[in-house]
Amino acid sequence: MASLRLDDQLCFGLYSASRAVTALYRVVLEDLDLTYPQYLVMLALWERDNRLVKDLGAELSLDSGTLSPLLKRLHAAGLVERNRQADDERAVMVSLSETGKALREKAEGIPDVIGTAMGLDDDGVARMRAELDRLTESVNAYREARSPA
Amino acid sequence: MASLRLDDQLCFGLYSASRAVTALYRVVLEDLDLTYPQYLVMLALWERDNRLVKDLGAELSLDSGTLSPLLKRLHAAGLVERNRQADDERAVMVSLSETGKALREKAEGIPDVIGTAMGLDDDGVARMRAELDRLTESVNAYREARSPA
DNA sequence: CGCAACTGAGTTGTGCACAACTGAATGACG
DNA sequence: CGTCATTCAGTTGTGCACAACTCAGTTGCG
Numbered sequence: 001m002a003s004l005r006l007d008d009q010l011c012f013g014l015y016s017a018s019r020a021v022t023a024l025y026r027v028v029l030e031d032l033d034l035t036y037p038q039y040l041v042m043l044a045l046w047e048r049d050n051r052l053v054k055d056l057g058a059e060l061s062l063d064s065g066t067l068s069p070l071l072k073r074l075h076a077a078g079l080v081e082r083n084r085q086a087d088d089e090r091a092v093m094v095s096l097s098e099t100g101k102a103l104r105e106k107a108e109g110i111p112d113v114i115g116t117a118m119g120l121d122d123d124g125v126a127r128m129r130a131e132l133d134r135l136t137e138s139v140n141a142y143r144e145a146r147s148p149a
Numbered sequence: 150m151a152s153l154r155l156d157d158q159l160c161f162g163l164y165s166a167s168r169a170v171t172a173l174y175r176v177v178l179e180d181l182d183l184t185y186p187q188y189l190v191m192l193a194l195w196e197r198d199n200r201l202v203k204d205l206g207a208e209l210s211l212d213s214g215t216l217s218p219l220l221k222r223l224h225a226a227g228l229v230e231r232n233r234q235a236d237d238e239r240a241v242m243v244s245l246s247e248t249g250k251a252l253r254e255k256a257e258g259i260p261d262v263i264g265t266a267m268g269l270d271d272d273g274v275a276r277m278r279a280e281l282d283r284l285t286e287s288v289n290a291y292r293e294a295r296s297p298a
Numbered sequence: 299c300g301c302a303a304c305t306g307a308g309t310t311g312t313g314c315a316c317a318a319c320t321g322a323a324t325g326a327c328g
Numbered sequence: 329c330g331t332c333a334t335t336c337a338g339t340t341g342t343g344c345a346c347a348a349c350t351c352a353g354t355t356g357c358g
Contacts, residue, residue, distance in 0.1 A: 002260030004195055004253070010274050011170050011263060012189065013281040016210065018167035019315080020288045021160050026316085027296045037344060040161065043153055054306060061165065064307050066345055072308095073343085090306040090353050104153070111151030114160060117291035118284055125159050128280060132162040135267055135277075136169045142266035143169075147176045168345080175346085186314060202337065213337050215315055221338095222313085239323050239336040 024117055032106055037066070038074060039107075045080065045096050046104050052085075053092045079103060173266055181255055186215070187223060188256075194229065194245050195253050201234075202241045228252060 025036040034042065037060075044059055045051060057067055071094060074080045079100035085091040120128065174185040183191065186209075193208055194200060206216055220243060223229045228249035234240040269277065 002264045004192055004256060004260060009192075009260065009263075010267065010269075010278050010281070011174070013278045013285070014163070014167050014170055015185075015189075017281045017285045017288075018163050019210070020285045020292075021163055022315090024288050024292045025160070027292055035343065036164075040164075043158075046153055052306085053308095057306095061168070062344095063346070065309080065347075068308050070344075084307095088306085088354070092307065107153060111153060111158065115151045117288050118159065119287040119291075120159075120284070128284075129159050129162045131277060132159070132166045135269070136162070136166045138268040139166075139169045139173050139266050142268075143173045143176055171345090184313065203335085211314090212316070214317075214339080217338050219314075233337095237324070237336085241337065 021114075021118075024114065028110055028113055032103060033077065037062070037070060041067075041070065041074065042079065042100065042103065042107070045094065045100070046107075049101075050093055050095050053094060056094060074100075170263075170267075173263065177259055177262055181252060182226065186211070186219060190216075190219065190223065191228065191249065191252065191256070194243065194249070195256075198250075199242055199244050202243060205243060223249075 022036050025039065029036065029039055032039070040060055041056060044056055053064060053067055053071065057063055060067075071080060071082060075082055078097055081095045081097055083093050083095070085093055115125070118125070171185050174188065178185065178188055181188070189209055190205060193205055202213060202216055202220065206212055209216075211219075220229060220231060224231055227246055230244045230246055232242050232244070234242055264274070267274070
């Protein structure tokens with residue numbers, strides 16, 4: 001039976017874990033002068049360059065209200081270029097600059113550092129990821145049913 | 150072997166899950182006119198009233214930079230009182246108003262709604278909470294070792 | 299064609315999260 | 329007793345996250 005006690009709640013555990021991981025990234029990403037959300041955008045671009053703002057938003061579940069200023073900062077840091085599409089003037093293509101591509105080298109070691117800090121073996125990581133994905137899916141489905149977009 | 154691929158990463162799963170749960174709370178807490186962090190403070194006070202700002206901060210791992218304006222908003226909403234201690238003028242005691250106490254009734258149903266949305270049985274919740282707590286602990290220990298307070 | 303509906307990016311405003319700081323109150327110690 | 333370090337709450341500034349909105353560009357459709 002669920003109660004209103006703070007320490008019963010899975011949600012608080014999730015919130016705490018997420019903040020703890022972000023705090024670790026803050027330290028690790030200091031070298032690269034990136035915040036965690038900026039690092040996520042860079043990850044997406046390192047994986048596949050030349051993306052529309054819309055597509056980055058879909059992958060990270062972030063809207064233009066978050067991405068526009070974030071991309072402006074990445075541009076100011078010299079890491080990405082932004083160009084409107086010729087065939088659709090509404091759309092903006094985001095591309096890595098040479099500096100942005102080069103930064104990938106400095107990021108190579110990060111996943112292992114984070115992995116070590118989490119103290120999970122590969123199985124543990126995979127299991128937890130699967131559970132978290134299922135949880136996200138379930139929660140989003142419930143919310144969308146209750147509060148239709 | 151950890152890689153820089155976005156969809157490999159446990160951290161992104163954690164970040165996504167945390168945002169999904171917060172988005173669900175946003176809908177559920179609409180009735181109470183509370184944000185999720187405000188709800189956490191109310192939970193802490195419903196559990197034990199009359200707390201110093203410092204103690205709330207310790208329980209929720211939030212500093213005064215976050216709590217001071219949040220408590221100001223809870224006060225403006227008529228839910229809490231804030232009074233400086235007579236024996237230590239630095240400390241501020243946070244107490245529930247009658248309205249704040251009464252709001253608890255409206256919150257009684259929330260844990261079950263969230264539980265249903267997450268689609269986990271009691272065992273699943275307990276297991277996940279344990280894993281998340283362990284993860285938080287491990288990550289915080291690593292970070293504190295690497296970047297001493 | 300004409301125009302209404304929609305789409306994509308951006309802006310504005312609110313509220314967290316956190317670093318860095320201020321300033322008053324307290325405590326420790328020679 | 330004096331003074332120096334510490335503690336506590338609050339403020340300021342930056343950067344997400346998100347709702348609500350604007351506005352130009354595009355599409356659909358009669």
